[in-house]
Amino acid sequence: MIMSDKEKKDKKKADKTEETQPRVGVYVCHCGGNISDVVDTSKVSKIIGEDPNVAVSKDFIFMCSDPGQKMIADDVKANHLDHVIVASCSPRLHEMTFQRVVSDAGLNPFQYQHVNIREQVSWVHSHQHEEATDKSIRLIRGAIASVLDQPPLEPIKKKMIQSAAVIGGGVAGMTAALDLANRDIPVHLIEKGPVLGGNLLNLDKLYPMEIDAKSFALNLADKVLKNPAIYLHLDTVVDKTEGAIGDFMLQLKKTEESTVNKENFAVSLTEPEKNPDYDISVLHVGSFIMATGHDLYEPYEGEYGYKKSPFVVTLPDLIKYLNIYRGNTFVYKGKEIKTVAMIHCVGSRQIEGVHQPPPSGILNTNCSRVCCTTTLQQANRLKSLFPKIQIYDLYRDIRTYGEKEHYYEEASKNNVIFIKYPDEESPEVEINGSLKIKTRDIITYGLEVEMEVDMIVLAVGLIPRIKPHIITDLSLPTGNNGFLQEAHVKLRPVESSVQGVFLAGTAQGPKDVRESTTTASAAAAKAGAILTKESINLSPFVAVVDTDKCQGHALCVNECEYNAITIHDKGVGESGVKIASVDPSACVGCGACVAVCPEQAIQVQGYDINKLEKEISAIMLEVKQ
Amino acid sequence: MSVLKIKPNLIDEMQDYGSFDVNTCFNCGTCTATCPLVKEDSQFPRMLIRLAQLGQSDKLIASKELWACYYCGDCSASCPREADPAEFMMASRRYAIANYDVTGISKSIYKNKLLVFLYMLITGIIITAGLVYADTSRFFGNTDHKLMGGYYYETIHYGGLVFGSLLGLVILLGVYKMYRNIDQTEPLRKQEGLDTKLSLSVKAHLLWTTFWETLINEGALQKRFKREDPSTQPAHRPSRWVIHMTIVWGFVGLAAATALDYLVKDLLLNDPAGFVPIWYPIRLLGIVSGLLMLYGTSYSLYFRWKKVSDYYNTSNFDDWLILTLIWFVGLTGFLATLFVYLPQNLVLGWINAVLIIHVLTVSWLFMLLPFTKFGHMMYRPLALWIYDYQEQKIAYAQSHPMETPEPSPVLTIS
Ligand code: SF4
Ligand code: SF4
Numbered sequence A: 001m002i003m004s005d006k007e008k009k010d011k012k013k014a015d016k017t018e019e020t021q022p023r024v025g026v027y028v029c030h031c032g033g034n035i036s037d038v039v040d041t042s043k044v045s046k047i048i049g050e051d052p053n054v055a056v057s058k059d060f061i062f063m064c065s066d067p068g069q070k071m072i073a074d075d076v077k078a079n080h081l082d083h084v085i086v087a088s089c090s091p092r093l094h095e096m097t098f099q100r101v102v103s104d105a106g107l108n109p110f111q112y113q114h115v116n117i118r119e120q121v122s123w124v125h126s127h128q129h130e131e132a133t134d135k136s137i138r139l140i141r142g143a144i145a146s147v148l149d150q151p152p153l154e155p156i157k158k159k160m161i162q163s164a165a166v167i168g169g170g171v172a173g174m175t176a177a178l179d180l181a182n183r184d185i186p187v188h189l190i191e192k193g194p195v196l197g198g199n200l201l202n203l204d205k206l207y208p209m210e211i212d213a214k215s216f217a218l219n220l221a222d223k224v225l226k227n228p229a230i231y232l233h234l235d236t237v238v239d240k241t242e243g244a245i246g247d248f249m250l251q252l253k254k255t256e257e258s259t260v261n262k263e264n265f266a267v268s269l270t271e272p273e274k275n276p277d278y279d280i281s282v283l284h285v286g287s288f289i290m291a292t293g294h295d296l297y298e299p300y301e302g303e304y305g306y307k308k309s310p311f312v313v314t315l316p317d318l319i320k321y322l323n324i325y326r327g328n329t330f331v332y333k334g335k336e337i338k339t340v341a342m343i344h345c346v347g348s349r350q351i352e353g354v355h356q357p358p359p360s361g362i363l364n365t366n367c368s369r370v371c372c373t374t375t376l377q378q379a380n381r382l383k384s385l386f387p388k389i390q391i392y393d394l395y396r397d398i399r400t401y402g403e404k405e406h407y408y409e410e411a412s413k414n415n416v417i418f419i420k421y422p423d424e425e426s427p428e429v430e431i432n433g434s435l436k437i438k439t440r441d442i443i444t445y446g447l448e449v450e451m452e453v454d455m456i457v458l459a460v461g462l463i464p465r466i467k468p469h470i471i472t473d474l475s476l477p478t479g480n481n482g483f484l485q486e487a488h489v490k491l492r493p494v495e496s497s498v499q500g501v502f503l504a505g506t507a508q509g510p511k512d513v514r515e516s517t518t519t520a521s522a523a524a525a526k527a528g529a530i531l532t533k534e535s536i537n538l539s540p541f542v543a544v545v546d547t548d549k550c551q552g553h554a555l556c557v558n559e560c561e562y563n564a565i566t567i568h569d570k571g572v573g574e575s576g577v578k579i580a581s582v583d584p585s586a587c588v589g590c591g592a593c594v595a596v597c598p599e600q601a602i603q604v605q606g607y608d609i610n611k612l613e614k615e616i617s618a619i620m621l622e623v624k625q
Numbered sequence B: 001m002s003v004l005k006i007k008p009n010l011i012d013e014m015q016d017y018g019s020f021d022v023n024t025c026f027n028c029g030t031c032t033a034t035c036p037l038v039k040e041d042s043q044f045p046r047m048l049i050r051l052a053q054l055g056q057s058d059k060l061i062a063s064k065e066l067w068a069c070y071y072c073g074d075c076s077a078s079c080p081r082e083a084d085p086a087e088f089m090m091a092s093r094r095y096a097i098a099n100y101d102v103t104g105i106s107k108s109i110y111k112n113k114l115l116v117f118l119y120m121l122i123t124g125i126i127i128t129a130g131l132v133y134a135d136t137s138r139f140f141g142n143t144d145h146k147l148m149g150g151y152y153y154e155t156i157h158y159g160g161l162v163f164g165s166l167l168g169l170v171i172l173l174g175v176y177k178m179y180r181n182i183d184q185t186e187p188l189r190k191q192e193g194l195d196t197k198l199s200l201s202v203k204a205h206l207l208w209t210t211f212w213e214t215l216i217n218e219g220a221l222q223k224r225f226k227r228e229d230p231s232t233q234p235a236h237r238p239s240r241w242v243i244h245m246t247i248v249w250g251f252v253g254l255a256a257a258t259a260l261d262y263l264v265k266d267l268l269l270n271d272p273a274g275f276v277p278i279w280y281p282i283r284l285l286g287i288v289s290g291l292l293m294l295y296g297t298s299y300s301l302y303f304r305w306k307k308v309s310d311y312y313n314t315s316n317f318d319d320w321l322i323l324t325l326i327w328f329v330g331l332t333g334f335l336a337t338l339f340v341y342l343p344q345n346l347v348l349g350w351i352n353a354v355l356i357i358h359v360l361t362v363s364w365l366f367m368l369l370p371f372t373k374f375g376h377m378m379y380r381p382l383a384l385w386i387y388d389y390q391e392q393k394i395a396y397a398q399s400h401p402m403e404t405p406e407p408s409p410v411l412t413i414s
């Protein structure tokens, strides 16, 4: 409980001296007919008004409108209301609106309760007017019973460590770090390899301006190095993570010396000289950004002849080769390549029973989004380097979305022959001396076609990285596909549901460079918004332990997905006695612990069992006509 | 079904036969949806473009749809990729004609348009020399069969026969090649064992009826063209069908007049160069046919020149060549006839020129027949006939289940 004892006493005194009868205000919204066409709103407000605890009961056409809000504020003051209930749409829409209204009018915002009689009543019972009216009354009664039992809560305040960490030094990580640093927030950029740049270093030209990927990476890295607010940790991984928003502890570990050829890349990127904290092994940061990127799908031996023939290569291999190849004819491993087949969707859009999953065991069912564009970009590149080359493009769908369509346009003008193969029937590759591909052409209703080629290029997809420690340590949620998952796909697209953790780039799913930097900047903005405050307000709806009842069974500890509960000694003089305690900044208030405690010693504030029981009993009461 | 080898360069190869850009075609099928001729079981132009993209030239030129299209241009107008499918269809027809030509002349003409003039020049010199210098009396005795202008009738007659037979041979070989190609590459449309199931007399009957239907409906009346050509013209302009009909009839009429003339005057009267009055029916037929041909070609040339509508927008060199030749054949033929009835001293100097041009243009026209777009005259009806015959056989087989009837169970009625 957040109130100090003195405050409690004061309140009790005030209650006794001034009023014993609570004064609840109830407002029933018509939602312009959305509700009132089904629910008899005036009847509801009349019957509710008969409740002795209710001081004001009104119905109105739009409660959320300015006049509606003003009505509540005025009533709170004029009628000395101590609790307010609005029965209207979903709390997702307007709970915060009305909480703000009552708080502006001088009440504790948590003594407001929202009742949903639109989505849960009028819209779902549109043909049962009487029953809908009855249900509305019951729900509001339940809310009254519940709100009366609601102690005034205060948001939990936590001190913020005003520095951040960004994990991953690829394009997303560098962008996010720079954005944060430019707001004067100290950032630790942690990269497991010896150089910055990540997957960017394996690309060719970047859409849409066709900038060279490597110079783009160099440019960013240069800015990172020059920025005094960024502390670079190369060859470093996060070994252990603890804590919650405001104070995350990251324990760093040096990787074994990497084998990546540094000469191939700018030396400047590996220079640690401006890194004052280079030896730091434990960081404390208020928030951090996951920019851990993706892995590339590695075809299994024999998949389209991979590793069985040296002329079956992956798309990234081809790019790497072309990046350094100089020559008028395309010679690869001593053979002149005159015809190339490029196969799309290798290791992406996998179908159960048709494809073999990657080593993680999770079938990669999603589209990797970037391989179509890259494949066609490389097809055009081959055509412009070696105009005589013949290219077959075996695809399932061409997903050069948006403006990237021009790669497709160019490829078709370049006489790349497109063949759409069936989803369930991957092309067959035969190797004997030459490479022969057999497949069905969907466009001609399945004519079986065959082509002989000198090289096969596999457009491999993007798959999630094998989970780094940090994901398991903090139970960062991942989606079905294994990529990190955002809290809400539209409303909170770059936040993890673990508070204070933000997502950037392909760690969250396949993205092109532009999308990666977009999410990186968004994540940095979100993180910056909390990191610039000295303390943060956390929701008070968290679990609390009744220290008298707790016997230290620790069942709750295992149940908590968010590692918010720890067991420790009860205190001085009671050695040996263990009890649980909750880190309110880590707790999300899910209530999983409540269900397992045999002593009923742990409750979620604002949702304790007594209160819920009262609410249910009130709902079950018959409505007298 | 056998596995097809993709041949990637067909479309490049076909660029010689028309200017289109079906590399950009992404097989959306809009053209198929727009084409007024598409029926349930056909998917052109899209499917044919696809076959071309995959390099399946045999399948492409064996298709019936190739010859069904009238180049109305609707598909090209609707294609979202501006691939010009109508022009592709036209080019495919030229490509088919070039492929059925066994001599290779056609291919080289399309590859290098200048060759056609070389070809015309050489044959022109031979023909003119023959006309002017050949004194056939050396071979045939002095028959006195001299035509107006003093050319020997025999030169034209026997020269024509020799040329004609050579061309006839080329045409026959081409036609046979087409038949074989259709027979081998379109097995899908056939029913297994159909040919052995049907009796010889049924097949002969169907062959005969479909032949006449094709000849009359496709050749003589151009019924399908009239019915199916979707292009519309403003009322003040003759329709494409009228123009095409007048050319066809003019052509056929002139050919018929020539043949009849030969029959009557040469074989019956034994006076091939003799004078006939203007009302002599064969002569009249010739005059009327010549006028018809002039009418049709003049309009066609004019419309193409002015590009009066989408349908006249794209003209390849062989369009111009063939139309111009026909126009000259009509004009000179008409003039030559006229000259017979004009006072000779008036026309004397002109006769030679007109006659030479006439003979030259007629020869060129026939000599180009198997090698240019003009070849559609044989290939189109033939393809339609083959397919029609095939379909009739299937229809016949379906309506006459012909296995030996099962012995019916004996019914006893009590
Ligand atoms: S982007 Fe293209 S190649 Fe890549 S998975 Fe999606 S459809 Fe397949
Ligand atoms: S409309 Fe154009 S793009 Fe579509 S199938 Fe026809 S030719 Fe191809």
Ligand code: SF4
Pocket (backbone or CB within 6 Å): B034, B035, B036, B037, B044, B045, B068, B069, B070, B071, B072, B073, B074, B075, B076, B085, B086, B089
């Ligand atoms: S030109 Fe006309 S008839 Fe020919 S394929 Fe196109 S739409 Fe059909």
